[in-house]
């Protein structure tokens with residue numbers, strides 16, 4: 001190892017991984033979502049949090065969703081600033097601990113996909129993912145309207161969110177993630193508190209509409225979206241065709 005490079009946490013031992021994977025497979029098939037707490041452990045969680053704070057301090061975070069301006073007076077737009085995001089590979093020198101987190105989640109998802117019946121997790125064949133989206137909600141009532149991550153088969157099948165918020169209390173800080181799982185009774189929702197070192201998985205498609213309720217303290221999370229090979233390939237093909245059509249129609253005009 002490079003002199004002075006902190007040797008990252010030894011690999012999780014196998015039966016710990018196996019256990020977590022069984023938990024993920026069981027919960028995703030029963031509820032469409034799965035929560036793993038104390039995922040990295042306190043010390044490692046804090047190294048990831050420190051890198052996210054550094055990203056924020058360097059000003060790399062950009063406005064996420066557009067705050068709808070219609071019907072809102074100018075001044076209250078400022079108060080409800082929206083989420084801010086940036087995309088991280090995990091190989092950047094200032095993001096090595098985020099990279100380590102990504103590797104750990106990759107290990108789980110890959111292993112769970114192998115372990116699930118006939119090598120598919122919820123009938124998926126997971127072969128890739130997006131980069132990591134680092135998100136920050138400034139504590140000014142910023143929220144995220146109810147939405148589905150992947151409503152139109154863009155290839156994303158599992159959303160993985162890692163929360164970084166130390167001593168988060170939803171009663172005073174808000175920022176609750178409320179999922180409205182399809183098929184649950186009308187009055188049944190899944191309320192997930194964005195607490196430190198918590199890892200959440202859920203199906204990315206229309207089965208899991210969800211919203212982030214207004215946050216009154218700074219709220220950080222890192223999201224990865226995992227791809228199903230077939231759905232992604234089909235989505236890319238569709239996208240390329242659309243671009244081709246656009247080009248041919250624009251060139252013919």
Ligand SMILES: Cn1c(O)c(C(=O)NCC(=O)O)c(=O)c2ccccc21
Nearest residue numbers: 064065083085135144149177212221
């Ligand atoms: C900032 N932010 C999000 O927070 C969620 C989201 O669903 N978050 C759930 C959560 O943080 O608990 C998103 O799904 C999302 C999608 C595109 C761009 C930004 C986005």
Ligand SMILES: [Mn+2]
Nearest residue numbers: 147148149210
């Ligand atoms: Mn979402």
